[in-house]
Amino acid sequence: DIVMTQSPDSLAVSLGERATINCKSSQSVLYTSNNKNYLTWYQQKPGQPPKLLIYWASTRESGVPDRFSGSGSGTDFTLTISSLQAEDVAVYYCQQYYNTPLTFGQGTKVEIK
Amino acid sequence: EVHLLESGGGLVQPGGSLRLSCAASGFSITMYAMSWVRQAPGKGLEWVSTISSSGSIYYAESVKGRFTISRDNSKNTLYLEMNSLRAEDTAVYYCAKHTGDSVLGGGDYWGQGTRVTVSS
Secondary structure, X not given: OOOEEEEOOEEEEOOOOOEEEEEEEOOOOEEOOOOEEOEEEEEEOOOOOOEEEEEOOOEEOOOOOOOXXXXXXXXXXXXXXXXXXXXXXXXXXXXXXXXXXXXXXXXXXXXXX | OOEEXXXXXXXXXXXXXXXXXXXXXXXXXXXXXXXXXXXXXXXXEEEEEEEOOOOOXXXXXXXXXXXXXXXXXXXOEEEEEEOOOOHHHOEEEEEEEEOOXXXXXXXXXXXXXXXXXXXX
C-alpha cells in the first residue's frame, strides 16, 4: 500500500499570509507513460463532505479560487494557499490514485492565527 | 446539476447488516467510477470500495469479504451492502463520483454522507 504522510498536522496562519501543506508518498505516484502524478488535494470543512481542489497534483478544479495551487512530482507534493482567507479554515487531505488501495494522508488542519 | 444522496445508515449491533444507497442525479453512474469513502468520528478519510464504469470492483482489505458494492443502472443508484459489521466500521459513509471511468481518479462530487453506528 502507498502510505501518504502530510506535514504539519496543523498550522495557524494569519489572514492574508501563505499556508503551505506538504504531502509525501511512500512510493512514486508519477506514471511515466503519461507524465502525470496521480494525486489530488481535498478541502473538508466541519460537517461537510470533502471538496476536490486539485487533481493531477497541480490542476485546479473548476471554480476553485486561484489562491490554491498544487505542486510537486514523484513522491513530494505541496498545497499552497497564497493568501489565507477566513473561509479557508478546514482540514486538507492529499490522496493518491496511482493504485489501489486508494489512500489518503492523515489530514492537515488549517486555522487562523 | 450533479447530486448524490446517501441513505440507509443507522444504529446496528455488532455482527449485523446494513445496506447503504446513493441516489445519483445529473449524470449516469454507468459513465463514471463510483466510490464509497468513510470517516470515523474525529478521524480522517478512508477509502472503502470502488466500482468502475465497466463494472470492475475494488475493496479495501478491511472490508473485503464483508462489504459488497453494486449499482442499479435503471435507478442510477449505487449501493454498499455491509455484513458482519464491527465497531470499527462506525463512520460517516460518503459516496463519491470519480472524475473519470476508472478507479484511478479523484472524487469530484460527494454526497453529504450517511452515519453508521455499530454498537450493542
